[in-house]
Amino acid sequence: MNIVVCIKQVPDTTEIKIDPVKNTLIRQGVPSIMNPFDKNALETALQLKDAYGGKVVAIAMGPQQAKAVLREAISMGADEGYLVTDRAFGGSDTYATSYILSQAIEKLGPFDVILGGKQAIDGDTGQTAPSIAEHLGATRLTYVLDMKVEGDKVIARRQVEEGIEVIETKFPVLCTATKESNKPRYATVSRKLYSLRCDIPELTIADFPNIDTTKIGLKGSPTKVKATFTPKRTATGVNIEGNSPAEIAGSLIDKLAEAKVL
Amino acid sequence: MSLLYTDEQKELLAMVREMAENEIKPYVQEADEKGECPRELFDWGFKMGLHMLEIPEEYGGTGLSYETTAMIFEELAKVDAGYAISFVTSFVALRNVILAGTPEQGKYFADVVKPGRFAAFALTEPNAGSDPGAMRATAVKDGDDYILNGNKTFITNGALASIMVGFFKTSPEKGNRGISAFIVDADAPGITIGKHENKMGLRLSNTTDVTFENVRVKASAMLGEEGSGFKLALNALNLSRAFVATMAVGIMQRALDESVKYAKERKQFGEPIINFQMVQQMLADMAIKIEASRCLVNNTMRMMDNGSLVRKEGSITKTFVSDCAQEVTSNAVQIFGGYGYSKEYPVEKLMRDCKVFQIFEGANQVQRMTIAGELNREYK
Numbered sequence: 001m002n003i004v005v006c007i008k009q010v011p012d013t014t015e016i017k018i019d020p021v022k023n024t025l026i027r028q029g030v031p032s033i034m035n036p037f038d039k040n041a042l043e044t045a046l047q048l049k050d051a052y053g054g055k056v057v058a059i060a061m062g063p064q065q066a067k068a069v070l071r072e073a074i075s076m077g078a079d080e081g082y083l084v085t086d087r088a089f090g091g092s093d094t095y096a097t098s099y100i101l102s103q104a105i106e107k108l109g110p111f112d113v114i115l116g117g118k119q120a121i122d123g124d125t126g127q128t129a130p131s132i133a134e135h136l137g138a139t140r141l142t143y144v145l146d147m148k149v150e151g152d153k154v155i156a157r158r159q160v161e162e163g164i165e166v167i168e169t170k171f172p173v174l175c176t177a178t179k180e181s182n183k184p185r186y187a188t189v190s191r192k193l194y195s196l197r198c199d200i201p202e203l204t205i206a207d208f209p210n211i212d213t214t215k216i217g218l219k220g221s222p223t224k225v226k227a228t229f230t231p232k233r234t235a236t237g238v239n240i241e242g243n244s245p246a247e248i249a250g251s252l253i254d255k256l257a258e259a260k261v262l
Numbered sequence: 263m264s265l266l267y268t269d270e271q272k273e274l275l276a277m278v279r280e281m282a283e284n285e286i287k288p289y290v291q292e293a294d295e296k297g298e299c300p301r302e303l304f305d306w307g308f309k310m311g312l313h314m315l316e317i318p319e320e321y322g323g324t325g326l327s328y329e330t331t332a333m334i335f336e337e338l339a340k341v342d343a344g345y346a347i348s349f350v351t352s353f354v355a356l357r358n359v360i361l362a363g364t365p366e367q368g369k370y371f372a373d374v375v376k377p378g379r380f381a382a383f384a385l386t387e388p389n390a391g392s393d394p395g396a397m398r399a400t401a402v403k404d405g406d407d408y409i410l411n412g413n414k415t416f417i418t419n420g421a422l423a424s425i426m427v428g429f430f431k432t433s434p435e436k437g438n439r440g441i442s443a444f445i446v447d448a449d450a451p452g453i454t455i456g457k458h459e460n461k462m463g464l465r466l467s468n469t470t471d472v473t474f475e476n477v478r479v480k481a482s483a484m485l486g487e488e489g490s491g492f493k494l495a496l497n498a499l500n501l502s503r504a505f506v507a508t509m510a511v512g513i514m515q516r517a518l519d520e521s522v523k524y525a526k527e528r529k530q531f532g533e534p535i536i537n538f539q540m541v542q543q544m545l546a547d548m549a550i551k552i553e554a555s556r557c558l559v560n561n562t563m564r565m566m567d568n569g570s571l572v573r574k575e576g577s578i579t580k581t582f583v584s585d586c587a588q589e590v591t592s593n594a595v596q597i598f599g600g601y602g603y604s605k606e607y608p609v610e611k612l613m614r615d616c617k618v619f620q621i622f623e624g625a626n627q628v629q630r631m632t633i634a635g636e637l638n639r640e641y642k
């Protein structure tokens with residue numbers, strides 16, 4: 001089974017600071033990490049490899065320092081890592097990024113399974129991985145807890161609001177993973193040492209002679225950020241206290257009725 | 263942290279720290295209380311490959327330097343030194359095989375340990391501690407085999423080990439020159455594991471008696487020449503003695519980390535106790551001893567990486583660092599006051615854990631004899 005995992009390097013904080021003038025993320029002074037949900041996606045990939053054999057390839061798009069997350073992926077067990085990097089790719093939104101990544105996946109593939117995190121903790125859009133499926137014409141399954149293979153069928157369990165959805169589909173399939181999917185493994189000492197010494201090949205625009213240049217970079221990105229702001233808190237919460245759960249529940253119901261919610 | 267770490271060392275330390283903090287630390291207090299480390303906790307270390315660090319690459323191990331390996335075990339010892347020493351003890355046995363064994367013996371030993379198993383080093387006997395020449399265990403030649411008999415005591419990993427390096431007298435009349443070393447499978451018929459010692463500290467580490475009763479091993483299991491066991495044990499112990507000091511550094515660092523944190527939080531007379539000069543002096547002295555100890559261990563490890571047998575330096579390192587550790591951990595308890603004396607707080611355990619470092623791998627009094635003996639020789 002050939003598996004590719006899309007990994008993003010993100011700032012290590014859930015409290016992103018935004019440049020008020022440029023409306024972009026301030027990355028200076030914040031350590032970079034592998035997007036935590038992508039780590040879950042990588043663990044899903046490694047579990048599939050453990051169960052069915054094959055190869056796990058990690059790809060990331062970004063500047064040179066993004067190689068760090070590919071090395072981390074290799075230290076955990078990914079076989080290879082590729083950095084997609086070019087000035088021409090800079091400023092890409094989720095649409096352009098998903099298009100470029102889908103080109104990279106086609107070039108490195110074919111792959112049976114494409115994995116990514118449900119969203120990145122910096123932008124939080126959750127769009128890039130699902131869009132890759134559209135570009136590739138692959139089945140798209142978000143919030144996948146786990147998956148198994150029976151013959152040429154893939155059976156995946158999805159976390160949905162109402163419970164768990166079991167879906168049967170065929171390869172190729174793109175899945176996104178969540179925190180609940182698994183507990184990512186630790187690296188081993190020997191893989192760690194290998195990951196720090198191995199070569200991380202780069203894919204630049206020259207590797208994609210047929211890429212549609214109107215769909216990449218800042219100019220190829222339909223998203224335009226008009227303004228970014230932290231919404232003002234308009235209402236404060238109420239703490240309901242009482243001597244027993246029944247009393248607390250009673251006052252809660254009263255308050256909800258008062259607010260005409262019930 | 264005083265050392266100049268390479269990027270590679272930093273990465274390895276961060277990885278081990280994350281695992282130990284998340285997976286081991288939450289369970290240490292309970293395991294210390296019980297005097298036993300659950301196998302699941304050891305499995306985290308095995309999965310990470312901690313049992314492979316010192317196994318040479320030609321036998322399929324990681325082949326890290328003593329320097330880097332010691333840094334990793336300092337990190338682990340911050341979380342629990344008993345946990346760390348369980349892995350280190352496999353290397354104590356391994357070092358004998360590396361020093362005296364054939365490539366076949368090295369490969370055999372490594373192949374047993376690699377899938378995730380422990381090894382043990384069986385030298386000490388009830389009446390042969392600092393004086394191994396007084397040992398009574400015997401190995402008697404019988405055709406192509408040797409038959410082993412004897413009682414070994416305080417054997418770290420005794421009940422956990424799958425393979426041991428044991429010392430026996432092949433010629434009891436020759437004293438120290440009549441001792442030989444053997445690789446022994448721990449499941450060989452005739453080996454009985456005694457009861458687990460109820461120890462003061464390092465309670466996550468397994469320590470038992472091991473009894474050999476007509477245990478048959480092939481002559482090919484002998485390490486080095488017949489009668490070379492005493493010299494081998496001394497050489498291997500020089501390395502191991504220097505190495506264990508890294509775990510005492512880890513214990514001390516933990517003691518300092520906890521003490522500074524507490525001294526900043528704990529208020530008396532209306533202010534944090536770190537504002538008081540008497541407390542400041544204690545903390546500063548702790549930091550001084552830790553820095554000096556870490557640098558000393560690091561230098562000795564680098565000497566070992568260069569092939570030195572560190573006969574004098576190993577003794578100096580272990581003695582200095584373990585003596586410092588008594589003072590540092592005792593002062594950590596002092597800074598915590600009454601709370602430090604309670605098992606609800608982490609520092610009394612550090613004091614218990616570090617005591618044995620003055621005792622094992624040769625008592626510090628014997629180390630001073632060795633150091634003085636070396637000086638006597640150097641200045642003739």
